[in-house]
Structures are given as C-alpha cells and as structure tokens.
Amino acid sequence: MLSVFDKGPFAPCPAPFNLAAYVLSHADRLADKVALSVVGLSGAERWSYARLQAAVRGTGTGLLQAGFEPGDILIMRLGNTVEFPIAYLGAIAAGLVPVPTSSQLTAREVQKMIEGLRPAGILRDPSVPCPETALPVLDTAELLAMRDLPPVDWAMGDPDRLAYIVYTSGTSGKARAVMHAHRAIWARRMMHEGWYGLTEADRLMHAGAFNWTYTLGTGLMDPWSVGATALIPAEGVAPEALPLLMKRHEATIFAAAPGVYRKILNHHESLVLPRLRHGLTAGEKISDQVRQNWRNAGGGELYEAFGMSECSTFISGSPSAPASPGALGRPQIGRRVAILDPEGAPVPLGEEGVIAVHRDDPGLMLGYHGAQDEAEARMQGEWFLTGDHGRMDAEGQVTYMARADDMMNAGGYRVSPLEVEAALSDLPGITEIGVTDCEVKADARLIIAFYTAQEPLDEAGLKIAATERLARYKQPRAFVHLPELPRNPNGKLLRRALRDIWSAQREAP
Known part of the structure; x- marks a missing residue:
C-alpha cells in the first residue's frame, strides 16, 4: 500500500465569507462572555465578546475613513498588546489585507518588505522599529480612537480572495510573503478535533506574544471562532510564572513552543493544574524527554502538530486520536497528505x-x-512539497525524519541560514560565513555563525552588527572563527559538518 492519507474532503467554505466575521460569529450570542483575558501577576485585563467585536468593527470603519480601500495592503508594526489582533481583524473586516509582522524585526528588514509589497500604509506603535517612509502611517493613538466608531459592514465575498499575508524564511534565503485566502480560517476547523479537542467551554492559554502568528491563530482566532476564552500572558511575564497563571485563571488547554515547556520544567519539579486537560506544542519538534518530564511533573499529555506558514498545521495528535510513540500524529480528517519519492510518486x-x-x-x-514562480516550483503534480521528510504507517501515523533543506529552527521560528548569511556576509573582515543551528544542551538549539577571516574578529562587535541587521530570533548567539568552511567536492557548504565542529569544540578539554 502507498503512503497516502485521504478520508474525503473537508466541508467546503461557505460563500460569501469574511474571515473576521467568522471569527466573531459568536459575539452577539455570547456578548457578555469573556473572550480575552490578558493575565498578569497583579491582575487581568478582560475583554467581553461584545467589547471585542465593537473594537474590531470600529477599527474597520476607522481604517476606511483614513482613506484605505478594500484590497489595500497594510503592514502591521505593532507591539505585544491587544491592539495587534484588533487591528488585524479590523482590517480584514473592512476588506483590507493586513501583514502581521514580528516587533523584533529591524527597520532594515521592514524596508525590504515595503519594497516588495508596496503597501498602502503602515499601522505602527512608535516604539516598534520601522524605517522612514512617505507612506501613510497610523499610530496606536489613532487606532485606539477608532474603537468607538460605528461598526463597519462586514466585507463579504469570495472565500478564495486574499485576506492576509505572513512572512516566512524561504530556502532561497529571501523572506517570502505568503498570501492566504479568507478560507484559511475555515480550514482551521480541522484542527479543532484533530489537534486541540477545542470546545466553547475551554479557556486556552497561549504562551506567545500577540504579534506571533502561532499565537494569533492557535491562541486567539481559533478559540474565538468556537466561543471559547483566550488567555494571553501580559508582556514581561516569565515562563516560570505561567503555571501560577494557568491555575489562577483556570486554563483548560495550554499552548506553547517546546522551549517554553523546557523553561517551565527548569523551575518546577511538580505542577498543580487542576483544570488543565492537556497541552499543545508546535513550531519545532518536541523531544520525548521534555514530553515525559512534563507528564511526570503533573502537566498531563502534550499533543504535537506539524505544519508550516504555507498551510498552518495539518498533521497532529489529539485527545481523540493520540499519536503513536515517536510519531507526530495523523493528518487531520479532511486533509489529503502523502509521502513522496523524488519523482513525486x-x-x-x-x-x-x-x-x-x-x-x-x-x-x-x-x-x-x-x-x-517559486510557489509553483514547490508543486509536484497535485502535491505541495513541504521540504520535510517523514514516513507513514498503515494507521496514517506520520513520523518526522529530517529536514530536506538546511532550514533552522529558532524558538519555533523557521529561519533560513541563507537569509542570515546574506545579512552578515559583508561585515568588515569576514571573507566567508556559514550559519546553522547547533545543540547547546539537551533539547535546546541556537543559531551559530562560522566565518573565515585573516584573524579572529571581535565577537562582541559581530553581535552588535547582527542586532542592527536581524531580528533577535535570527541573530547568531555565537561566532566561530575557522581557517576554512567545510565543503563537499562540488563546493557546497556542509552545514552538518559545522554542527560537528561545534560539538567537537564543546567537548574539547
């Protein structure tokens, strides 16, 4: 038998359709229910569904009154505040196309986005890096004032039309702008049973920032689309404080990248979480050790998901269909997934x-x-190639094997080494540079840069240069001087050999 999972197509997306209208479809029925709590050690900021919907639709009205028109692209340079999802949904409600971006990006990186997207404007927190531009810029004060405006009419239309754009590091080394349709939120319904076990009664806490797409989808949009309550830690809350907040605010589901689970376990040998049903993890492969340690500490089961910016998560374990030992899980019901050979069969x-x-x-x-053209190059017949290797068993369980390319994983963010190398290759003194992610301790990997130069360069100076050119999560945490970079007979850089060099240096007396 062949490695193809196909249990039939998912229910088609209704038409006409609007992503924001779908996400807030329960707002009238659950007007007084808490949709969002921003939780901190000293209290919580609570948003009812009625208040949330009014702010979103008022923002939509304000954006149109500011002169933007349906179809216009707006880059979001907002911080880790509730203004982020409100502006995001407000733009979509009005038929605009928001581009959520990490506040960690530098002005130089944002400038490249502006040149590639040619947006109609920018929504900006003045504290977030952004280049000087002649584009219209709306700051947070202006966005806050929009919340009390009359509600915008939902911009309904073809579910296949463009709704939003997210950026991902491509294998080419150039960050790619991934275009998603309004129907993308409808497709996420397959995750509700296939990963989350999500219901209206849940209180889902996500450990990430508002302006991370993992938080935006799993932590906010999906809970709201079923009428559940989203819990987001306030800015500055440390990972070790999360168990207390989960207990205090009666979280039933917890979602985080594997690194957050590791940090919590570093500070807590045992966990008392009486309402927590299970945890969710995505962004990078979680180790069996972290999974077992979390279970032993009293956190319960962790359900993992695999996906990518181009298709979100589509393989996962869930409370109703747990993954077999060592496997990611099964494709969610409604997905069609295959494991292909080099010829596409x-x-x-x-x-x-x-x-x-x-x-x-x-x-x-x-x-x-x-x-x-690059998107089409990733198609092979009827299949979109993820670039990751795996194998499938007779039950449809998929075991992750390896990356087919050299993509790095930095705390849940996929980062192309080519992008980092391109940003640093012209630093004074460097003749060649190669970047990869290396294991610095059990279950923890960091981005490390290896370079050639006439003599070792000042590492502190290299790190300062990296902060000026790259978002924090893309910056190498160490710079290693080598006489030459390892290459194969054809001259291709051997990144696996760089990892071996790093391991050997760490083990050397």
Whole structure:
C-alpha cells in the first residue's frame, strides 16, 4: 500500500465569507462572555465578546475613513498588546489585507518588505522599529480612537480572495510573503478535533506574544471562532510564572513552543493544574524527554502538530486520536497528505519520503506575493512539497525524519541560514560565513555563525552588527572563527559538518 492519507474532503467554505466575521460569529450570542483575558501577576485585563467585536468593527470603519480601500495592503508594526489582533481583524473586516509582522524585526528588514509589497500604509506603535517612509502611517493613538466608531459592514465575498499575508524564511534565503485566502480560517476547523479537542467551554492559554502568528491563530482566532476564552500572558511575564497563571485563571488547554515547556520544567519539579486537560506544542519538534518530564511533573499529555506558514498545521495528535510513540500524529480528517519519492510518486507505507499536502487543501496558501514562480516550483503534480521528510504507517501515523533543506529552527521560528548569511556576509573582515543551528544542551538549539577571516574578529562587535541587521530570533548567539568552511567536492557548504565542529569544540578539554 502507498503512503497516502485521504478520508474525503473537508466541508467546503461557505460563500460569501469574511474571515473576521467568522471569527466573531459568536459575539452577539455570547456578548457578555469573556473572550480575552490578558493575565498578569497583579491582575487581568478582560475583554467581553461584545467589547471585542465593537473594537474590531470600529477599527474597520476607522481604517476606511483614513482613506484605505478594500484590497489595500497594510503592514502591521505593532507591539505585544491587544491592539495587534484588533487591528488585524479590523482590517480584514473592512476588506483590507493586513501583514502581521514580528516587533523584533529591524527597520532594515521592514524596508525590504515595503519594497516588495508596496503597501498602502503602515499601522505602527512608535516604539516598534520601522524605517522612514512617505507612506501613510497610523499610530496606536489613532487606532485606539477608532474603537468607538460605528461598526463597519462586514466585507463579504469570495472565500478564495486574499485576506492576509505572513512572512516566512524561504530556502532561497529571501523572506517570502505568503498570501492566504479568507478560507484559511475555515480550514482551521480541522484542527479543532484533530489537534486541540477545542470546545466553547475551554479557556486556552497561549504562551506567545500577540504579534506571533502561532499565537494569533492557535491562541486567539481559533478559540474565538468556537466561543471559547483566550488567555494571553501580559508582556514581561516569565515562563516560570505561567503555571501560577494557568491555575489562577483556570486554563483548560495550554499552548506553547517546546522551549517554553523546557523553561517551565527548569523551575518546577511538580505542577498543580487542576483544570488543565492537556497541552499543545508546535513550531519545532518536541523531544520525548521534555514530553515525559512534563507528564511526570503533573502537566498531563502534550499533543504535537506539524505544519508550516504555507498551510498552518495539518498533521497532529489529539485527545481523540493520540499519536503513536515517536510519531507526530495523523493528518487531520479532511486533509489529503502523502509521502513522496523524488519523482513525486507516493512511496510504499513505511518508507521515507517528502511530506506533501494536496494542492486543493483549503488551508494551502494562494502563493507567494511577487514570486509565484517559486510557489509553483514547490508543486509536484497535485502535491505541495513541504521540504520535510517523514514516513507513514498503515494507521496514517506520520513520523518526522529530517529536514530536506538546511532550514533552522529558532524558538519555533523557521529561519533560513541563507537569509542570515546574506545579512552578515559583508561585515568588515569576514571573507566567508556559514550559519546553522547547533545543540547547546539537551533539547535546546541556537543559531551559530562560522566565518573565515585573516584573524579572529571581535565577537562582541559581530553581535552588535547582527542586532542592527536581524531580528533577535535570527541573530547568531555565537561566532566561530575557522581557517576554512567545510565543503563537499562540488563546493557546497556542509552545514552538518559545522554542527560537528561545534560539538567537537564543546567537548574539547
């Protein structure tokens, strides 16, 4: 038998459709229910569904009154505050196309986005880096004033039309603008049972910042779309404080990147979480050790999901269908997933190949803005290639094997080494540079740069230069001087060899 999972297509997205209207479809029925609590050690900021919907629709009205028109692209340079999801949904409600971005990006990185997207404007917190521009810029004070405006009419339309754009590091080394349709939120319904076990009664806490797309989807949009309550830690809350907040605010589901679970376990040998049903993890592969340690500490089961910016998460374990030992889980019901050989044909069950999702998946991107040829290059017949290797068993369980490329993982963010190398290659004194992620301790990896130069350069100076050119999560945490970079006979950089060099240096007396 072949490695193809297909239990039939998911229910088609209704038409006409609007992503924001769908997310807040329970707001009238649950007007007084708490939709969002921003929780801190000294209290919580609570938003009812009625207040949230009014702020979103008022923001939509304000954006149109500011002169923006449906279809306009707006880059979001906002901080880790509730203004982020309100502006995001407000723009979509009005038919605009928001581009959520990490506040960690530098002005130089944002400038590249402006040049590639040619947006109509920028929504900006003055404290967030942004280049000087002639574009219209609306600051947070102006956005706050929009909340009390009359509600915008939902901009309904074809569910296949562009709704929002997110950036991802591509294998080419150039960050790609991933275009998603309004139907992408409808496709996430497959995760509700296939990963979360999510119901209206849940109180889901996500450990990430408002302006991280993992938080935006799993922590906010999905809970609201079923009428649940979203719990987000206030800015500055340390990971070790999260168990207390989970207990105090009666979290039933906890979502975080693997690194957060590790940090919590470093400070807590035992956990008392009487309402927590289970945890969710995504962004990078979680180790069996962290999973077992979390279970032993009293945190319960962790359910892992695999996905990517181009299709969100589509393989996962769940309370109703746990993953088998060592596996990621199964494709969610409604997905069509295959494991392919180099020619694009499904491999026999049990054999390794590239994980691929069907081109008709309702959650698959529309393409890359300004680079549709690259998007088509990732299609092989009816399949979209993820670039990650796995194998599938007779039950549909998928075991993750390895990356097919050299993509790095920095705390849940996929980062191309080529992007980092391009940003640092012209630093004075450097003749060549190679970047990869290396294991610095059990279950923890950091980005390390290896370079050649006539003599070792000042590492502190290199790190300062990196802060000026790259977002924090893309910055190398160490710079290693080498006489030459390891290459194969064809001259290709051997990143695996860089990891071996790092390990050898750490083990050396």
